[in-house]
Amino acid sequence: MYDTEFQIRAAELIEAGRFIDSRGWVPATSGNFSARLNDGRIAITVSGRHKGRLRPEDIMLVDAEGHPLDGKKPSAETVLHTGIYRRYPNAGAVLHPHSPAATLLSRLVSRVVILEDYELLKALAGIETHEARVAVPIFPNDQDIPRLALGVEEYIEMHGDILAYIIAGHGFYTWGKSVSDALRHLEALEFLFDLETRIHGAKR
Amino acid sequence: MYDTEFQIRAAELIEAGRFIDSRGWVPATSGNFSARLNDGRIAITVSGRHKGRLRPEDIMLVDAEGHPLDGKKPSAETVLHTGIYRRYPNAGAVLHPHSPAATLLSRLVSRVVILEDYELLKALAGIETHEARVAVPIFPNDQDIPRLALGVEEYIEMHGDILAYIIAGHGFYTWGKSVSDALRHLEALEFLFDLETRIHGAKR
Amino acid sequence: MYDTEFQIRAAELIEAGRFIDSRGWVPATSGNFSARLNDGRIAITVSGRHKGRLRPEDIMLVDAEGHPLDGKKPSAETVLHTGIYRRYPNAGAVLHPHSPAATLLSRLVSRVVILEDYELLKALAGIETHEARVAVPIFPNDQDIPRLALGVEEYIEMHGDILAYIIAGHGFYTWGKSVSDALRHLEALEFLFDLETRIHGAKR
Amino acid sequence: MYDTEFQIRAAELIEAGRFIDSRGWVPATSGNFSARLNDGRIAITVSGRHKGRLRPEDIMLVDAEGHPLDGKKPSAETVLHTGIYRRYPNAGAVLHPHSPAATLLSRLVSRVVILEDYELLKALAGIETHEARVAVPIFPNDQDIPRLALGVEEYIEMHGDILAYIIAGHGFYTWGKSVSDALRHLEALEFLFDLETRIHGAKR
Numbered sequence: 019m020y021d022t023e024f025q026i027r028a029a030e031l032i033e034a035g036r037f038i039d040s041r042g043w044v045p046a047t048s049g050n051f052s053a054r055l056n057d058g059r060i061a062i063t064v065s066g067r068h069k070g071r072l073r074p075e076d077i078m079l080v081d082a083e084g085h086p087l088d089g090k091k092p093s094a095e096t097v098l099h100t101g102i103y104r105r106y107p108n109a110g111a112v113l114h115p116h117s118p119a120a121t122l123l124s125r126l127v128s129r130v131v132i133l134e135d136y137e138l139l140k141a142l143a144g145i146e147t148h149e150a151r152v153a154v155p156i157f158p159n160d161q162d163i164p165r166l167a168l169g170v171e172e173y174i175e176m177h178g179d180i181l182a183y184i185i186a187g188h189g190f191y192t193w194g195k196s197v198s199d200a201l202r203h204l205e206a207l208e209f210l211f212d213l214e215t216r217i218h219g220a221k222r
Numbered sequence: 223m224y225d226t227e228f229q230i231r232a233a234e235l236i237e238a239g240r241f242i243d244s245r246g247w248v249p250a251t252s253g254n255f256s257a258r259l260n261d262g263r264i265a266i267t268v269s270g271r272h273k274g275r276l277r278p279e280d281i282m283l284v285d286a287e288g289h290p291l292d293g294k295k296p297s298a299e300t301v302l303h304t305g306i307y308r309r310y311p312n313a314g315a316v317l318h319p320h321s322p323a324a325t326l327l328s329r330l331v332s333r334v335v336i337l338e339d340y341e342l343l344k345a346l347a348g349i350e351t352h353e354a355r356v357a358v359p360i361f362p363n364d365q366d367i368p369r370l371a372l373g374v375e376e377y378i379e380m381h382g383d384i385l386a387y388i389i390a391g392h393g394f395y396t397w398g399k400s401v402s403d404a405l406r407h408l409e410a411l412e413f414l415f416d417l418e419t420r421i422h423g424a425k426r
Numbered sequence: 427m428y429d430t431e432f433q434i435r436a437a438e439l440i441e442a443g444r445f446i447d448s449r450g451w452v453p454a455t456s457g458n459f460s461a462r463l464n465d466g467r468i469a470i471t472v473s474g475r476h477k478g479r480l481r482p483e484d485i486m487l488v489d490a491e492g493h494p495l496d497g498k499k500p501s502a503e504t505v506l507h508t509g510i511y512r513r514y515p516n517a518g519a520v521l522h523p524h525s526p527a528a529t530l531l532s533r534l535v536s537r538v539v540i541l542e543d544y545e546l547l548k549a550l551a552g553i554e555t556h557e558a559r560v561a562v563p564i565f566p567n568d569q570d571i572p573r574l575a576l577g578v579e580e581y582i583e584m585h586g587d588i589l590a591y592i593i594a595g596h597g598f599y600t601w602g603k604s605v606s607d608a609l610r611h612l613e614a615l616e617f618l619f620d621l622e623t624r625i626h627g628a629k630r
Numbered sequence: 631m632y633d634t635e636f637q638i639r640a641a642e643l644i645e646a647g648r649f650i651d652s653r654g655w656v657p658a659t660s661g662n663f664s665a666r667l668n669d670g671r672i673a674i675t676v677s678g679r680h681k682g683r684l685r686p687e688d689i690m691l692v693d694a695e696g697h698p699l700d701g702k703k704p705s706a707e708t709v710l711h712t713g714i715y716r717r718y719p720n721a722g723a724v725l726h727p728h729s730p731a732a733t734l735l736s737r738l739v740s741r742v743v744i745l746e747d748y749e750l751l752k753a754l755a756g757i758e759t760h761e762a763r764v765a766v767p768i769f770p771n772d773q774d775i776p777r778l779a780l781g782v783e784e785y786i787e788m789h790g791d792i793l794a795y796i797i798a799g800h801g802f803y804t805w806g807k808s809v810s811d812a813l814r815h816l817e818a819l820e821f822l823f824d825l826e827t828r829i830h831g832a833k834r
Contacts, residue, residue, distance in 0.1 A: 135567065135595045205454045209453040213526060217534075
């Protein structure tokens with residue numbers, strides 16, 4: 019079950035976690051990460067582990083609906099991951115940091131964060147110019163995760179594709195073709211969210 | 223006297239100190255940490271050491287009343303630790319960082335910090351939803367430590383159980399079943415206190 | 427082609443990248459770095475690599491006009507580097523961090539940042555006293571890089587020599603006789619830009 | 631000339647520099663450090679070196695008046711060090727970080743920073759309670775270092791002993807019986823200065 023492809027993806031998620039934690043973006047046991055294998059199974063972090071100190075046994079396997087394939091307990095938020103993979107067939111990895119900047123922004127801004135006139139937008143897949151305008155929706159937090167996943171789904175149906183979304187008081191989700199693409203998106207978005215909070219404070 | 227259980231707990235406290243210091247939460251020789259052994263004795267940091275560079279000899283043993291068992295000099299704040307262990311029979315470790323965010327908050331807010339609508343509240347023991355409301359009392363600083371400990375005791379008698387408390391201009395205390403549980407609480411609270419100070423600044 | 431001088435400069439750029447990234451100044455794949463060789467060829471970072479994790483093959487060679495000499499693809503911003511080398515015959519290295527402070531400043535200030543009364547100005551080449559007044563122009567971001575390079579050129583013609591410039595929403599460029607001189611300028615400017623943003627927030 | 635005592639003190643200054651730089655408190659080639667030997671000679675950092683990457687040859691010897699004893703070039707600010715050693719016979723080390731917080735404070739506050747109601751004041755030599763009130767004077771920056779040293783001297787004559795002083799736009803000086811005592815003062819003061827700037831911003 020834990021074949022070479024799984025082991026490579028798991029190692030990438032562990033390494034990504036170490037980096038994300040070193041920046042302070044997954045405090046305590048917050049956050050969760052996943053990568054999709056070629057056959058559609060998903061490698062995902064086990065519930066309740068510190069994401070900066072993951073060991074191989076802290077990555078488990080679920081199927082495309084989020085059911086555990088190896089008897090371990092996946093994160094309660096697994097269906098947010100599977101929802102993204104279902105919606106975006108090219109997504110190979112999903113990362114959810116418990117971002118301080120996104121959490122703070124969700125207290126200052128309601129509904130949507132607009133990012134524009136930033137060169138760093140070009141770090142996001144499919145964006146070739148800083149003149150782009152990227153909208154990142156903010157959803158209210160909800161302990162009913164399937165309902166939260168449905169809200170994301172409906173938003174995309176109505177407003178079109180997104181590159182990331184924020185859950186209020188909770189952090190954000192972003193994804194990419196590979197773990198390294200998703201991590202580039204995460205790093206760029208955290209940087210831009212942080213700037214937005216500082217502009218908000220300085221311009222007020 | 224320094225049996226295996228003591229050595230394991232001491233190693234955990236040393237490692238926790240290294241992490242806490244790497245984030246800047248125990249500047250100079252501030253802060254103190256302890257863990258309770260099965261027989262009720264308490265392993266606690268010696269007075270005046272830098273908490274990011276602890277060596278095994280910097281952890282000493284006191285009894286449940288805080289009296290030294292090995293001739294070393296414990297922190298002046300030892301009775302705050304023993305007070306927590308007496309009040310909370312399940313507490314196995316107490317950590318006191320000299321938190322910049324809690325120190326700052328104690329200048330901006332008086333009496334109590336209310337944390338709500340944060341997903342990270344779920345990192346605190348016994349909290350299952352972000353819809354919880356956690357009150358962290360702020361006590362005035364006092365060089366008379368027994369009197370300060372009594373104030374904590376009286377607060378809990380009157381208002382019910384707490385998960386942590388702040389001492390104004392000084393930092394906070396939190397605890398857990400194990401060193402790792404207490405560290406999870408510390409990391410989550412520091413994150414939330416920091417957000418609160420930034421919200422306070424940005425919303426003003 | 428990749429002679430010893432190239433290898434030394436490449437190693438310096440890789441090491442500089444590691445330091446710059448450790449401070450959070452080249453998020454995702456942003457930023458680019460170069461060094462001029464004695465014969466006028468330029469060692470420069472390949473397009474799209476993470477600047478904190480550069481490997482020797484991520485540094486390529488271009489001629490003085492920015493044309494690749496080894497079939498690799500240089501950064502789209504290569505002509506900003508070659509423009510600086512043309513203008514400043516003593517420049518031996520050019521560094522472009524995607525600075526959070528410069529990006530933020532470019533939202534708070536328009537056209538030019540004035541740095542004065544800072545001892546750290548003495549870290550900039552040719553400045554012997556804190557009583558100096560250093561003007562750092564801000565140019566609007568532009569995906570037409572040759573046009574942006576021309577704007578820099580015209581500014582210098584009109585206003586005289588500069589030590590660095592900011593591109594709005596994008597970061598800054600600075601340079602020096604060697605990689606280590608350019609890095610000293612970068613570190614000093616990032617420090618001063620950060621202070622300026624904080625003064626702007628605190629004095630408002 | 632470079633006896634064992636010198637080598638031990640030099641190693642302590644190098645290690646202190648690495649720590650201070652890791653926190654971002656000596657950007658570029660700013661800052662300078664010294665330690666007094668038993669015979670009154672002073673080990674001090676050579677002019678123009680990066681304080682986070684000091685090598686043994688970057689520490690030199692001067693006499694009590696600041697004259698080089700080994701043909702190397704000491705920092706231009708050497709007489710500020712010798713002035714402190716002359717004034718305080720117990721001082722064994724002087725550290726001068728180019729502190730971002732002190733630099734920022736000197737733009738927000740004029741003449742003197744008052745620190746009170748901070749537990750961390752107890753990390754400063756001779757202070758036993760948070761109820762202390764510590765005044766840290768701010769002097770205008772001056773490229774005439776002997777005149778600056780004289781201003782410090784006159785201030786102490788008029789106002790009594792101090793534990794540290796800030797030079798506007800430049801950083802602060804602090805000292806202690808040993809390198810480790812001076813470093814404890816430095817770490818505590820940087821922490822408190824940073825809090826003061828944040829309180830200033832948040833309360834405004």
